[in-house]
Amino acid sequence: MNDDLRAQIETEAEKHALFNALKHESDADVGAIMGPLMGENPEFREHGNEIPGVAGKVIGQVNQLDTEGKRERLAEIDPELVEELDAEDEEDDRVLPDLPNADEYDQIRMRCAPNPNGPWHMGHGRMPAVIGTYKDLYDGWFLVRFDDTDPETKRPDMDAYDDILEDIDYLGFEPDEVMTASDRLEIYYDHARDLIEKGGAYTCSCSGEEFSELKNDAKPCPHRDKDVETTKAEFEDMIAGEYSSGEMVLRVKTDIEHKNPALRDWVAFRMIDTPHPREEAEEYRCWPMLDFQSGIDDHLKGITHIIRGIDLQDSAKRQRFVYDYFDWEYPEVIHWGHVQVDEYDIKMSTSTIGELIEKGELDGWDDPRAPTLQSVRRRGxxxxxxxxxxxxxxxxxxxxDLAMSTVYANNRELVDDDAPRFFFVRDGVEYLLIGEHPEVAEPAVHPDHEDRGTRTIPAGEAVLIESGDIPDHGDRIWLKGLGCFQHTRDALQYTGDDISAxxxxxxxxxxxxxxxxNVSVRMRTMDGDVAGRAEPDFADTDVDDIVQFERIGFVRVDSQGDDEIVTYYTHD
Known part of the structure; x- marks a missing residue:
């Protein structure tokens, strides 16, 4: 390696080391910079064995600089990299990435399109949370559309329509419009008729197996070239309910030799014998598939941006065939991956949760063990x-992955300042108090707000403490608000109030x-119910109050009974 090459390697290594250290706010190392170093300088590769030694010395010098020194040095040798760092910092500060081509639209219009086949689990909350936030960022428009055009395999739950709207409100958003797809069958029929007139659809009576074999062999269905009038007549018979389930479908004519078989002549309408549970839609038997229904509605409602799961990439490709027939412009699409939520033993699936409720293994959708929005709302x-x-x-x-610890941290910031403190003892063990101890404890209502005063807890002749807090014989404990006590003769002997202990x-x-x-309390948790006793003032709380049981965690007061107060554990 000659001197010129060595100098060039040192310069490039220093640049990458400075950038890496500033980007990650840590020391640079050889392994982290070797990829970009060699990728940008392919002429270095023949000296690959020697470069780590040269770069290592430079990195050692870089790591001796403080952050300001690193930044100043990088600005000297490559100002554009400093600008890139600043741009990344700005990106990190944004709530969400910019919507693609947002400046090309007069108004950003987005939709959340739930299937109302049951209440929402935690994962469902991501869509309205993100769409609602985008609406706020762009002063946009937010539609909730219930995609309920499958009355059989994803049969709507009549309570879910209102439940989902309540969940959206709970998350902090109000849609600009709410619509229900099963109210719009005639609109979909009219667009299907127009598509038939354009030669873009045909009726097909092939069995599923027959068409699948033809499709996979890239061979046209024998019904593909039937005349428009026949297709129109057979589609009207579909609408009239003249066919049973599986006897006839309407297919969108695409490219029968398309490289993706899933896009070849896909089904737009099918017959379903099962009546819809909504009275307004129970007479219909000819139902659109989601890709057709959703595509039509997105256009008619002027949707500019669609967010959908990455597993639904084919949906956009199918819908584009319909949009091309009608000469419509397709919305911008953002595909994202699935979200998983930790801490739950139960699968995040509406059908799975529903089955567990039916079996009696869960008390309901708001059972604290259920990974649902109703559950976390009830927990406070x-x-x-x-x-x-x-x-x-x-x-x-x-x-x-969504860590519930992140949710808890966010919530703690929201509730901690307002939550009064109380004592709550689980599996309490009774101990006599002996000695001249204070008769009353007066701990603060809230340790950070002296102006809220104190609460009064009478000590009486005996107290309950948790079994895990029992000290060994001869050892001492400090009963908060009372003072220091020594465990002796199965009693607690008062030894004074010197806090130095x-x-x-x-x-x-x-x-x-x-x-x-004291007050009898049942605390419902993800691990089961916990019985215990709370200080007497806890009886004065109201339903929906969020309080903190000291050394245990936050809880929401769920019900106030004469014999028992029920709470739901929120988090620590």
């Missing part, structure tokens, strides 16, 4: 916390409730 998690977490996932085509000697501070004057 605010919709804003979920929306923020979902938006934070972006719109990547890769599958993404906690600060200097490491005595544990624990919560407690009086053995007599």
């Amino acid at each position: 998690i605010r919709g804003e916390a979920i929306t923020e977490a979902m938006v934070g996932l972006g719109t990547s085509t890769s599958n993404v 906690v600060r200097d000697e490491g005595v544990d501070v624990i919560h407690w409730v009086p053995a007599e004057a």
Whole structure:
């Protein structure tokens, strides 16, 4: 290696090392820069064995600089890379990436198109969270369209229409329009008639197996070239219900030799014998497939941007055939990967959750163990916390994982400041208090807000403490608000109120409730119900209050009964 080449390698290595260190806010290393270094400088490859040694020395010098020094040096040798770093920082600060070609539209119009076959699980919340956020960012328009044109395999749940709208409201958004596809059958029929007139569709009575064999062999269906009048008449018979399920379909005429068999002459309408559960739609038997119905509605409603799962890429390709026949412009499409949510043992599937409810393994859609929006709402998690977490996932085509810890962190910021504190003891063990201890504890309602005052907890003659907090014989504990006690003779002997026992000697501070004057509480959690006792003032809380049980976590008050208060555990 000559001196000129060595100097060139040192310069390039320094540039990449500076960029890498600034981008990741850490020290650079040889392994991280070798890829871009060799990729941009193919002439270095014949010296691949020597380059790590040369680059290593440069990297060592780079890592001795502070952040400001690295930035100044990178600006000297490659100002464009500094601009790239700044652009990435701006991108990171954005809530979501820019919508493609947004400036070409007078108004951004997006739609959320749920199938109302059941209440929403957590994953469903991503779509309205992102679309609603885009609406706010662009001062756009937001449609909720219920795609309920499959009354058999994805049979609508009559309660789900309202449940889903409640979930969208819970997440913090209000649609500009709500529509139901099963109200629009005549619109779809009219567009099918126009498509037939254009020679873009034909009726087909092949069995599914027969057509599949033809399609896979790239051979045309024998009905493909029937005349328009025959197709029109047979389609009208479909609308009139003259055929049974499986006897006749209407197909969109595409390219029978298309490289993707899934796009060859796809079904636009089929017959379904099962009546729709909505009274307004129960007489219909000829139903559009989702790709046809959705494509028509997106155009008629002026949708500019569609977000859909990456597994639905073929939908856009199918719909483009219809749009080409009508000479329509297809909306911008963003495909994203699926979202998985940790912490749940139950599959995020509407049908799976429904089956568990039917079997009695879940109490309902809002059971704390269910991965549903109804469940987290009942637990006291605010919709804003979920929306923020979902938006934070972006719109990547890769599958993404939503950590519930992120939702909890968001929610903690929202509720912590307002949540009063209370003592709650699980599996309580009773201990007598002996010695001249205070008769009443007065801990703060909220440790960060002295102006909210204190709460009053009578000590009485005995207290309940959690079994895990029982000290060994002879050891001490600090009963919060009362003072220091030593475990002796199966009682707690008061030893004083010198806080140095906690600060200097490491005595544990624990919560407690009086053995007599307390409140019975059932706390519902993802792991089952927990019974316990709370301090007497907890009886004054109201349903829907969010409070913090000290050393346990936040809970939502679900019901107030004479014998028991039921709470739902939110998070720690």
